[in-house]
Amino acid sequence: GQNIDQPTEMTATEGAIVQINCTYQTSGFNGLFWYQQHAGEAPTFLSYNVLDGLEEKGRFSSFLSRSKGYSYLLLKELQMKDSASYLCAVREVGNDYKLSFGAGTTVTVRA
Amino acid sequence: NAGVTQTPKFRVLKTGQSMTLLCAQDMNHEYMYWYRQDPGMGLRLIHYSVGEGTTAKGEVPDGYNVSRLKKQNFLLGLESAAPSQTSVYFCASSSAGGPHHEQFFGPGTRLTVL
Numbered sequence: 001g002q003n004i005d006q007p008t009e010m011t012a013t014e015g016a017i018v019q020i021n022c023t024y025q026t027s028g029f030n031g032l033f034w035y036q037q038h039a040g041e042a043p044t045f046l047s048y049n050v051l052d053g054l055e056e057k058g059r060f061s062s063f064l065s066r067s068k069g070y071s072y073l074l075l076k077e078l079q080m081k082d083s084a085s086y087l088c089a090v091r092e093v094g095n096d097y098k099l100s101f102g103a104g105t106t107v108t109v110r111a
Numbered sequence: 112n113a114g115v116t117q118t119p120k121f122r123v124l125k126t127g128q129s130m131t132l133l134c135a136q137d138m139n140h141e142y143m144y145w146y147r148q149d150p151g152m153g154l155r156l157i158h159y160s161v162g163e164g165t166t167a168k169g170e171v172p173d174g175y176n177v178s179r180l181k182k183q184n185f186l187l188g189l190e191s192a193a194p195s196q197t198s199v200y201f202c203a204s205s206s207a208g209g210p211h212h213e214q215f216f217g218p219g220t221r222l223t224v225l
Contacts, residue, residue: 042218048211096142
C-alpha cells in the first residue's frame with residue numbers, strides 16, 4: 001500500500017494562488033491523480049501525472065517528482081467556487097487500476 | 112449519458128438490517144469500484160470488479176458483499192448493518208482503454224445505521 005500525506009486545511013484569498021502538496025510512498029508508481037470534491041458531491045477528475053514535470057490546465061497545474069515521491073496542485077487566480085476538498089490519489093503498477101487516496105485538503109477561499 | 116448513478120441517495124437503517132446499494136454506469140466501462148468516505152480518512156476501497164462476473168476485495172471488505180452480474184451494474188450489499196458502517200458510499204467506474212484510466216464517480220449514498 002501507499003502512505004499518502006497532504007495537509008488537512010488551507011485558506012486563501014480570492015485572486016491569490018494556493019499550492020497543495022502531496023507526498024507518497026509506493027513500491028511501484030504508476031500515476032498520480034488529483035480530484036476536486038465540493039461538499040456533498042462526488043469527486044471529479046482534475047489532473048494526471050505519470051512523468052516528472054508540470055502539467056498545466058487553465059488555472060490549475062499539477063507537478064510530479066517521482067524520485068522525491070512528491071506532487072503539488074497549484075490553483076491560480078482563486079475563485080470562490082474553488083472552495084472544495086482536493087484529493088491526491090496514487091496508482092501502483094499491476095493492481096487493476098486501483099487508486100489509494102489521501103485524506104484530502106479542504107481549501108477555503110475568502111473574499 | 113447519465114455517467115455513474117447510484118440508488119438510493121439516502122438511507123437510514125437499524126442495526127442488523129440488510130440493504131443493497133445499486134451502482135449503474137452507461138459508459139461501457141470494464142472496471143467498477145465501491146468506496147466509503149469517512150471524515151478525516153479519505154476514500155477507502157471496499158470491493159472492486161475488473162469485468163462482468165468478477166469481484167475482488169479492496170482495503171476494507173469486511174461486512175460487505177458485491178456482485179457484478181451485468182457489465183453496467185455493480186451492487187454492494189450489507190447483510191447485517193452495524194453503526195460502524197455509517198458513511199458516504201461512492202461508486203466509481205473506469206475504462207481499460209484511454210490514456211489515464213481515470214475513475215468517474217457517482218453522486219454517493221449517505222447511509223446512517225442506528
